Amino acid sequence: MVLNARPHGGEQKLSSTLDRIREKWRDRTDRMDRKEIPDGDEQGFAAAFFPGMIPEEYDRARRLKRRLLQTFRNVPLEEAIPGTELHTEKGLCYHVRTEETLPLRIIRREKARENILSDLKLIYGVGEITERELKEKGYRTIADLAAHPRFSARAETFLNILDTGDTGRLCDWIGRWFSRSHPLILHSSGLHEKEDFLLLDIETLGLFTRPIILLGAAQISGNRIRVDQYLLRDIHEEPAALAALLSHVGKRSAFVTFNGRAFDVPYIRERLAYYRMGGDLERAHFDVLHFSRRAWRDRAPSCRLTALETYLFGIEREDDVPSALVPEFYETYRRTGNVGPLVPIIRHNHGDLITLARIFSRLHEEWER
Numbered sequence: 001m002v003l004n005a006r007p008h009g010g011e012q013k014l015s016s017t018l019d020r021i022r023e024k025w026r027d028r029t030d031r032m033d034r035k036e037i038p039d040g041d042e043q044g045f046a047a048a049f050f051p052g053m054i055p056e057e058y059d060r061a062r063r064l065k066r067r068l069l070q071t072f073r074n075v076p077l078e079e080a081i082p083g084t085e086l087h088t089e090k091g092l093c094y095h096v097r098t099e100e101t102l103p104l105r106i107i108r109r110e111k112a113r114e115n116i117l118s119d120l121k122l123i124y125g126v127g128e129i130t131e132r133e134l135k136e137k138g139y140r141t142i143a144d145l146a147a148h149p150r151f152s153a154r155a156e157t158f159l160n161i162l163d164t165g166d167t168g169r170l171c172d173w174i175g176r177w178f179s180r181s182h183p184l185i186l187h188s189s190g191l192h193e194k195e196d197f198l199l200l201d202i203e204t205l206g207l208f209t210r211p212i213i214l215l216g217a218a219q220i221s222g223n224r225i226r227v228d229q230y231l232l233r234d235i236h237e238e239p240a241a242l243a244a245l246l247s248h249v250g251k252r253s254a255f256v257t258f259n260g261r262a263f264d265v266p267y268i269r270e271r272l273a274y275y276r277m278g279g280d281l282e283r284a285h286f287d288v289l290h291f292s293r294r295a296w297r298d299r300a301p302s303c304r305l306t307a308l309e310t311y312l313f314g315i316e317r318e319d320d321v322p323s324a325l326v327p328e329f330y331e332t333y334r335r336t337g338n339v340g341p342l343v344p345i346i347r348h349n350h351g352d353l354i355t356l357a358r359i360f361s362r363l364h365e366e367w368e369r
Helices: 009-033 041-049 055-071 109-117 128-136 152-164 167-177 183-191 235-246 264-274 288-296 305-313 323-336 342-367
Strands: 084-088 091-101 197-204 212-221 224-231 254-257 284-287
Touching (some): 055 323, 055 342, 091 235, 091 342, 197 264, 197 342, 212 235, 212 342, 224 235, 224 342, 254 342, 305 342, 323 342
Parallel strands (some): 197 254, 254 284
16 A cells, blocks of 8 residues: 555644654754753653653763764765765665674574474474374474374475475464464574575654665675665655665565564555555565564563673673664754764664674574574
């Protein structure tokens, strides 16, 4: 369904409310920059508009923005954020590419198949008791069930999906019997080559129906990871950035995201529909957030990506812009023409993609058995 430029009904009310909040935010932040707010009022303002943000975090971000506006005054974009202007069939956008060493560990294909085939409960009608009885009779794998008088048809259907390498259908099949966080879904990713994985992360101007201002895609080649980021220098460049992102999606691509099943991919799909652009996003999708909650919920202080980054890898980001403030930093860039506020947005998105790859690899290390 193509979404209209102007929302209707409840969506229109939501949009109007967000517009009013944004205008208040602009007015109040402008006044803060002129130091016209009474002492102590900033914390109350932060709490009102960003209920999940602690006052110290908000205050650090505000000081960061001021420093960036001073540091990058009259500095061109190409100098502040090295990149190139990219021409696509949908117009122009700004392209930033980086590459670094990052070994990605993925469960071996043979081990992945072995783990998947050994769980007879993936076949309809087989529960824990039946599985135990079947294994006692010599049906050790789903392949063995292909000779069973009752379960042969379902087993053969499953084996066909597994043998054709259709991991999207395979994950859907597993998801019917187990949760989306189940290790067997992660093991299904072992049927892919590393080069198939397309790691995605986007930065937006707010809730759905608002533009995506930065689309990040990362891909693995050997022990290297390449990050491509497509930045909107102005809102009208969104179709070009979307087209650039779609150029990374191949026949064997599998998405790897952090909460991307609920946010990133549906958001990209909605923006493509808004511009009446095609794009097949029906791919195998490994959402690392679900696996992370299963693996570390009882150990990590939080399953937010940056919290896991600190817990697992000891990384503490400096001069990072909180996700909730990305829209304001971008709006400041649009109002002033100063590219400084864009710098931490690019770094934040890049850091999220690198950490996503590291968490994905760590999960494979811990869950391979």
